[in-house]
Amino acid sequence: RKEVEQDPGPFNVPEGATVAFNCTYSNSASQSFFWYRQDCRKEPKLLMSVYSSGNEDGRFTAQLNRASQYISLLIRDSKLSDSATYLCAVSNYGGSQGNLIFGKGTKLSVKP
């Protein structure tokens, strides 16, 4: 099992749709979880951290399920500008504490 795996893309959705991405991780000792957004040919940018209690930022909601070892990202009322690749990142635990392991990303395309 790979360390961090994401839903295969691409996701093609109409404007206004709700879309959800999952990301599974293999290291049960992982402490920190993040979602990044990456536009084509640009650098990844932090979208939101994922807290144990779940967290929401406007149309975006992130959840953590430690028992099943996955995190999720829910986007409500999708906008054309949400089109991007979404990367999940999970911190490892041990000698290189703080290093992040990234998923390969899921591409979202929001259509008019």
Added chain:
Amino acid sequence: DADVTQTPRNRITKTGKRIMLECSQTKGHDRMYWYRQDPGLGLRLIYYSFDVKDINKGEISDGYSVSRQAQAKFSLSLESAIPNQTALYFCATSPRYRGGRETQYFGPGTRLLVL
């Protein structure tokens, strides 16, 4: 001004040439990283540095070397470039480990083509 800068932004070189990619940051972070990104393979860690005297190999360090000249500068060298090192290279920074909330901040990337 950007907090994390990379130079050059684009580079074309030939097989066997030595090249250096440079990264500078004004965020005051202790930790710096070099990744490469290839289509279908995601971000892969090449080297990371927790401070000026602490440099570590990442997942794919073969064919690469690094130098941490100062807290704010971390350079990546390809001693003898080969075509399969053609990729998008990112530098990233993060603050000192304080229990796991530290995220990473990326530079704009360097697009490298090795002919």
